[in-house]
Amino acid sequence: MTSKRPLGLPSVRLIVIAAVAGILAGAVAVYVTSMGSGNGEGGQGGGSLLTASAGQCEGSAELAKSVAGFSRGQVAAMVEAQPPRRIDLAFKGPGGQDIKTADLSGKTVLVNLWATWCVPCREEMPALNALQVKMGGKDFEVVAVNIDTGSDEKPKKFLEDYKIDRLGFYRDSSMGVFNAVKKEGLAFGLPATLILDKKGCLISSMNGPAAWDSPDAAALVKAAIGS
Template identity: 35%
Template structure:
């Protein structure tokens, strides 16, 4: 997991920290995030159900949103950035997860903390063939602060009642069959619409 020095860290400090991580990898040393990944340190921890705090974020057009806009949907809220190596590593799996679960009313809400906004995220998606995730922006870190995120990537599973059920600090293979089954279990089935009394059973 790429570490954050609190949300008060300067952008330069973050860039230097990431640069040091990449430099270490180039010098033949494993970066800390890759060591954790190789050791299987990222684990899904069931944390709920517990209510989510209120927070806002933006869509690609700059329109503000809250979690209330996704009522009755299951959510995987992924806090990420293009400069974060483990975030980049898991993005294709999150994209495949969105494709697999969209028909079940489950949405991957990937909130980018990149300062470059829409253009930066769209360019990243285009370059890596990400075609199922929407562009969602958290450039000032409001969602990360409200959710108590300690580093990127962090992913929070939210059930259809808007309750946090689990979280992961670090990257995972989200589209692995066992993980998809866990997501479905924690989020729960979609509500069945009431039967039309005028239609025969």
């Protein structure tokens, strides 16, 4: 692990960006304006599927409301899901295997969509790594899904160069996962973050970066876990 960050002064940069994101919470915050279409919004080639099945998320509304009470400070841009709904995203797992967020049920999951060409994403990754170090385990996991097109070489090199060593290597080179989340109005650009409860139900989401290694983030995640 390391405190090295891509642009040298990440903590200050992220504090400023996250503060602005908090002011703009609920508004359209475009961090990346040039996005490819991938293999279509249907999720071909490792894309994604969103299932709007609120009935399966009975009981998640109370948790979502509780978590919303911790949307402040460095994570003020987190927006409560109204209503919480089942989201099943498909991508590649660390071993290159097909995986869905449904396979991760039983634990709270923070899904973050990122790319090496997204500057705020690059700044955010070490903080996500630190969050996984601090809170990752049987009850919680940071699932950072890279959506660079092409081969795995560039994102793997970025993670190696900046010693992002505690996050699993999740990938969707088709960008289908981003397109599906965007179609649902949950992503206007990158990075985009979703928090899913233990049933795989969306309880909160954010557009833009955050200081995930901050006390504010730890308190929000703890509330999402329900501990």
